[in-house]
Amino acid sequence: MWFDQILQGVLLGGYYALLACGLSFMFGVMRIVNLAHGSIAVLSAFVVLSIAEAFHISPFLALVVALPIMAAAGWLLQVTILERSLRSGSLTPLLSTFGLAVVLDNAMFQKFGANTHSLDIGDLAFASWNVTPDIAIGQLALLTFVVAVALLGGLQLFLSRTPLGRAIRATSEDPDTAELVGIDSRRAYAAAAAIAIATVAIAGTFLAMRATFDPYTGPTQLIFAFEAVVIGGTGSLWGTLIGGIALGVAQNIGSQISPQGFLIAGHAVFFVVLAARFFIAGRDPRTLIRALRRAPA
Amino acid sequence: MSDLRSRRTFVRGAGAVAGGALLAGGLPSLRLRADAAETIKVGFISPRSGPLAGFGEGDPYVLELVRKTLGKGLTVGGKTYAVEILDRDTQSDPARASTLAKDLINGSGIDVMLTTSTPETVNPVSDACEAAGVPCVGTIVPWEAWYFGRGAKPGQPSPYKWTYCFSFGVKQFFDQFVPEWHGIETNKKVAVLYPNDADGNAIRAHLIPDLQKAGYTVIDPGGYEDGTSDFSAQIARFKAEKCEIFNTFPLPPDFATFWRQATQQGYTKMVKIAQIAKTGLFPSGVESLGSLGDRLLSGFYWHKEFPYKSTLTGVTPHELADGYEHATGKQWQQQLGASMSLFDVGFAALKSSADPKKKADVAKALSTLKTQSMVGKVDFTSGPVPNVSPTILVSTQWIKAKPGSKFAYDNVIVNNVTDPKVPVNAKIVPYNS
Numbered sequence: 229m230w231f232d233q234i235l236q237g238v239l240l241g242g243y244y245a246l247l248a249c250g251l252s253f254m255f256g257v258m259r260i261v262n263l264a265h266g267s268i269a270v271l272s273a274f275v276v277l278s279i280a281e282a283f284h285i286s287p288f289l290a291l292v293v294a295l296p297i298m299a300a301a302g303w304l305l306q307v308t309i310l311e312r313s314l315r316s317g318s319l320t321p322l323l324s325t326f327g328l329a330v331v332l333d334n335a336m337f338q339k340f341g342a343n344t345h346s347l348d349i350g351d352l353a354f355a356s357w358n359v360t361p362d363i364a365i366g367q368l369a370l371l372t373f374v375v376a377v378a379l380l381g382g383l384q385l386f387l388s389r390t391p392l393g394r395a396i397r398a399t400s401e402d403p404d405t406a407e408l409v410g411i412d413s414r415r416a417y418a419a420a421a422a423i424a425i426a427t428v429a430i431a432g433t434f435l436a437m438r439a440t441f442d443p444y445t446g447p448t449q450l451i452f453a454f455e456a457v458v459i460g461g462t463g464s465l466w467g468t469l470i471g472g473i474a475l476g477v478a479q480n481i482g483s484q485i486s487p488q489g490f491l492i493a494g495h496a497v498f499f500v501v502l503a504a505r506f507f508i509a510g511r512d513p514r515t516l517i518r519a520l521r522r523a524p525a
Numbered sequence: 526m527s528d529l530r531s532r533r534t535f536v537r538g539a540g541a542v543a544g545g546a547l548l549a550g551g552l553p554s555l556r557l558r559a560d561a562a563e564t565i566k567v568g569f570i571s572p573r574s575g576p577l578a579g580f581g582e583g584d585p586y587v588l589e590l591v592r593k594t595l596g597k598g599l600t601v602g603g604k605t606y607a608v609e610i611l612d613r614d615t616q617s618d619p620a621r622a623s624t625l626a627k628d629l630i631n632g633s634g635i636d637v638m639l640t641t642s643t644p645e646t647v648n649p650v651s652d653a654c655e656a657a658g659v660p661c662v663g664t665i666v667p668w669e670a671w672y673f674g675r676g677a678k679p680g681q682p683s684p685y686k687w688t689y690c691f692s693f694g695v696k697q698f699f700d701q702f703v704p705e706w707h708g709i710e711t712n713k714k715v716a717v718l719y720p721n722d723a724d725g726n727a728i729r730a731h732l733i734p735d736l737q738k739a740g741y742t743v744i745d746p747g748g749y750e751d752g753t754s755d756f757s758a759q760i761a762r763f764k765a766e767k768c769e770i771f772n773t774f775p776l777p778p779d780f781a782t783f784w785r786q787a788t789q790q791g792y793t794k795m796v797k798i799a800q801i802a803k804t805g806l807f808p809s810g811v812e813s814l815g816s817l818g819d820r821l822l823s824g825f826y827w828h829k830e831f832p833y834k835s836t837l838t839g840v841t842p843h844e845l846a847d848g849y850e851h852a853t854g855k856q857w858q859q860q861l862g863a864s865m866s867l868f869d870v871g872f873a874a875l876k877s878s879a880d881p882k883k884k885a886d887v888a889k890a891l892s893t894l895k896t897q898s899m900v901g902k903v904d905f906t907s908g909p910v911p912n913v914s915p916t917i918l919v920s921t922q923w924i925k926a927k928p929g930s931k932f933a934y935d936n937v938i939v940n941n942v943t944d945p946k947v948p949v950n951a952k953i954v955p956y957n958s
Binding site: 240343348358452 | 573574575576578579581582617721746747748749750752753754755756757758759761764777778781782785786788789790791807809810813814815816817
């Protein structure tokens, strides 16, 4: 019983980590808390749905088509909104992405209506492998987990091993100094935004395959992603995976104790981790912020 | 902030009252001359965007029909009035619903308020009307949540003078469930998945004891929080208890998560009756479940097979459903009939009032109103509690549409125990067979 709960919790954690990936990357590299994260995920789901329905192709294939579109949207987002708002302090991006979320939600409502949708992946939505008669592993859940690990690992490798990754990291540390050694920091940031939004598209697609979505699903998805990022240490990609798993396992154990414990247990872990970091950081709010902003490992 | 706002509303309200008194007292001749084209203003508040937008999706179509009918005005006691309907969208926000209601009352000077769809809409609007002394009719809110949820106490006289509600309630769910479940042989073990929210707790408190009295074993793991994204613990419990009947009152996205996971983990294989409520109300929600939506059971407060036409517009259920499908390309849905019935009832009250421009007269007409509407009989004189008239719920089943249909699922009526006049057009089929 407990083993099953923990196993399902780990798989759930993979889903949270996938949701949180883009958020974590954007915060780690660009120091932006993207409050439109959930809405962009839902937007990607609508894009994938539209492509899949227009060309009668599988949602996975449609996602491949949607990725460059969303990456371009990320580039555009950086150039038109984020870059401008970053210039006027760290609070402005928070406000502008919040506004963007409201605009996106209502624009999607105008375009797609109120109806609930889901990406049609046939039996994969509910197929499973029976490990024992009592324990079943959902095929989609496992696929989500594998994709999350691959994506987070891939991004980590990209940041540490490729020239563009190094440029992004350098810009993230200090844009002015990076420019001195010949890095175009605007380009580096825009590339980072494009990558981040592309990962959000993957997350949105899996969200839409796992459950249903409508134009207002976004904000509710943001909270779990945000918690996974904070538990894992903001800005650390592997940390996000661990944070997601910690959140998922805590929730499932909480719900085994009492059904009301599901969300509470998750929030409790989030709070304890936050409080512990605060304590370690020596109770100084400024060092707390620095502790939260641990650079990508 | 709230202080400021309430003061502003008060000042505005006081201004309107003073202005009204001036007009009425100081300019009698003007008022007489205006009589010929006197206008009845009707407020209509429903959720048309936001998470509850599914409810309001058909409202523009219903409003169009109503406005067409009322284009030549409304005749009450030999006098013809022009009618203006002021429709507003709550954006699914209870605070906004309240603000909109106050604006319509104080700013637009409406004569009667109509409101529909969920406690989050109907309750705040009703409260605003009660406070301001404006007659108000609400529907599609479980009447227990409307009557008791706003502060009335069982056994005591009704605290409401201005507000009325006709809708199904928890009791109607019970009346519908048990005879329906008798149609299929089961082990009488009911798995219930009720959230820890207003609706879930009302259902838990009232429905579970009734089900137990009726001979069912109820397995209730306890209320979960809305937005839960993993239900492994509940599923394991239902599997261990081998519950063949499943009942839930969730938010729609939570149900999609649960039902897919329950299928993954092998619970739905043992389910014979899957009775869902609050979700699966509209075709798009069932379609989004893919093949798992087939054979789900739902309670409908209106169906296109209902035998009642709209008393206001004269539209029949089939005309309404087909007209909507034709105009929008979307499948018909049950809120169409419910929104239409709200206009039926509201205008029946205006017609039977001594003077539709006098709020006290309209409220008095409501208190003794007996009328037909698109959802059936509405009678405010004989409800289980004052100010309330319960309406019916019929048991329906979602089944895969026949090949060639434009839509993925059809909805058929499988039991009519709450109103024998509604035709049954299919036999209930077990979820697994």
